[in-house]
Amino acid sequence: MNATETNTNEGVVVIQDLTKSFDTTEVLKGITLSLKKGENLVVLGKSGTGKSVLIKCIVRLLKSDSGSIKVLGNEVTELNNTDMNEVRRKIGFLFQGGALYDSMTVRENLEFPLKRMYKNLTKAEVDAKVKEALENVGLPDSIDKMPSELSGGMKKRISLARTIIVDPEIMLYDEPTTGLDPVSSHEISLLINEVQQKYKTSSIIITHDIECAKTVANRIIMLQEGKVYKEGVLSDFENTDDELVNSYFKSQNITNTKTI
Amino acid sequence: MKKTIPIPENEMEPMQKMRPKEISVKKKNKLEVFLADVGNATGFVLKVFKNIFGKDFEFNQFLKQCFAIGNQSLGLISVTGIIIGLVLTIQSRPVLVNFGAVSMLPGMVAISIIREMGPVITALICAGKIGSSMGAEIGSMRVTEQIDAMEVSSTNPIKFLIVPRVLAATFMLPLLTLYADALGILGSWIGANIKGDVSFVLFISQAFSGVEFSDLFPAVVKTFFFGAVIGFVGCYKGFNAGRGTESVGIAANSAVVMASLLVIIVDLIAVQITDLL
Numbered sequence: 001m002n003a004t005e006t007n008t009n010e011g012v013v014v015i016q017d018l019t020k021s022f023d024t025t026e027v028l029k030g031i032t033l034s035l036k037k038g039e040n041l042v043v044l045g046k047s048g049t050g051k052s053v054l055i056k057c058i059v060r061l062l063k064s065d066s067g068s069i070k071v072l073g074n075e076v077t078e079l080n081n082t083d084m085n086e087v088r089r090k091i092g093f094l095f096q097g098g099a100l101y102d103s104m105t106v107r108e109n110l111e112f113p114l115k116r117m118y119k120n121l122t123k124a125e126v127d128a129k130v131k132e133a134l135e136n137v138g139l140p141d142s143i144d145k146m147p148s149e150l151s152g153g154m155k156k157r158i159s160l161a162r163t164i165i166v167d168p169e170i171m172l173y174d175e176p177t178t179g180l181d182p183v184s185s186h187e188i189s190l191l192i193n194e195v196q197q198k199y200k201t202s203s204i205i206i207t208h209d210i211e212c213a214k215t216v217a218n219r220i221i222m223l224q225e226g227k228v229y230k231e232g233v234l235s236d237f238e239n240t241d242d243e244l245v246n247s248y249f250k251s252q253n254i255t256n257t258k259t260i
Numbered sequence: 261m262k263k264t265i266p267i268p269e270n271e272m273e274p275m276q277k278m279r280p281k282e283i284s285v286k287k288k289n290k291l292e293v294f295l296a297d298v299g300n301a302t303g304f305v306l307k308v309f310k311n312i313f314g315k316d317f318e319f320n321q322f323l324k325q326c327f328a329i330g331n332q333s334l335g336l337i338s339v340t341g342i343i344i345g346l347v348l349t350i351q352s353r354p355v356l357v358n359f360g361a362v363s364m365l366p367g368m369v370a371i372s373i374i375r376e377m378g379p380v381i382t383a384l385i386c387a388g389k390i391g392s393s394m395g396a397e398i399g400s401m402r403v404t405e406q407i408d409a410m411e412v413s414s415t416n417p418i419k420f421l422i423v424p425r426v427l428a429a430t431f432m433l434p435l436l437t438l439y440a441d442a443l444g445i446l447g448s449w450i451g452a453n454i455k456g457d458v459s460f461v462l463f464i465s466q467a468f469s470g471v472e473f474s475d476l477f478p479a480v481v482k483t484f485f486f487g488a489v490i491g492f493v494g495c496y497k498g499f500n501a502g503r504g505t506e507s508v509g510i511a512a513n514s515a516v517v518m519a520s521l522l523v524i525i526v527d528l529i530a531v532q533i534t535d536l537l
Contacts (some may be wrong), residue, residue, distance in 0.1 A: 014471060034261075056408075059411075059412050061408050061411060061412065085414035086414075088411075088412055088413070088414050089414055091412065093409070093412045095405045095408065095409055095516055096405070097404055098409065099405040099406050099409035100406075101401075102400070102401075102406070103397075103402075112413060112415075113413035113414075113415075116413055116414055116415050117413065117414055166413075230428060
């Protein structure tokens, strides 16, 4: 099957028995999950449970030890680099810190993936795409700014614009609200929903922010010690006797109450 | 008295479990660590070579890096070049006067500068200036996941970041060295005129009467290797920086130390080879 061919009957991302170790530390211990077309799948879990490692394995920033990762029908663990790059064109990845290129302006940051993935675009087409992406994240006036001139929330928005500019089918968000104030966190959560509706993306959102999860999730998976601990919709997590899930949700509620 | 309850293995966070491993890594034999580092560096160099000769060369990035390297180092090299010429002349003059050989001063200084002082001093300055800059810049890109962002944008970071920097360093160092040589000779003329009176034309004519092609050629050739060493080391240290911000400083620092050391070693090898020919 070609790298760009799509077979999404079973899900746009299908992971089976995925394992990943660093030296002798087993971080992922046989993860199995599936991302359905058009859904927002939230992956919850404490720090160090392998959430970020999981999505980095999907785009092959990290190589998995064993198991299967199918993205749009392509087994990414077996693809050569050229075919993997074709698959990456369909995936948007929002990094935890934004990962904007320091030495480039906002315009150049947005043009970078666009010019590299779509080499035949004219300058007018590139300009129009950049303008549209910035308007979608509500920052059209930041076009000539350097990343150092932007606040944390603005960086996340620009980073999101850089990700959606290439019209990805799948979005991977690595802790999109970490380090942001509650207002900016909520705005980013709403933007994630807007992206889902406007671009018809299927998304995996890695987070430990319950408010973000409540806003964006169609389905939730909770990881614990490198394994899927619980899977379901939000109400399954809110109305459960499970001590671990409750302690997680309750502790977040206590924090929010104290903040208010 | 408080009792310390040991945490069972299965209740530990992965990072906690990692700690004993980290300690065992630190206890590894230094030779093993050195050999592993040499192996990684060799793999890195091979990857860079593979990408130099591949298609889609990043010419704009190459020009940008050439400008950055030249622009960054020009002021420092100008000052250093003049001072080296000046000091060599002031130090050598009394000895030559004693032997009545002061007329040999321009030729002697020119040979010293062209053969050894110009290339080595320029390379050491560039190792400090360019090597640290590359180590810090690429290291910071690694720490802030910018290199990862490039990869997921279907861009090969070796091709985009490393190849242009290594090639720019390789090709700019000979130019900077020739510039330093010229300013060194100028500095020498100024030095000669502090306690004497010699015209610029006469000084230059005497300086170059003692210099042969066999002095200039090996000296220029070795500067290509100096440049390559600085580029490779700076980029390698930055590209393999750890995950914390501390590792940016470590990358920059180790890039300078390693590049300076390798410049001296390459110089030794180059001198030995030139001597044999």
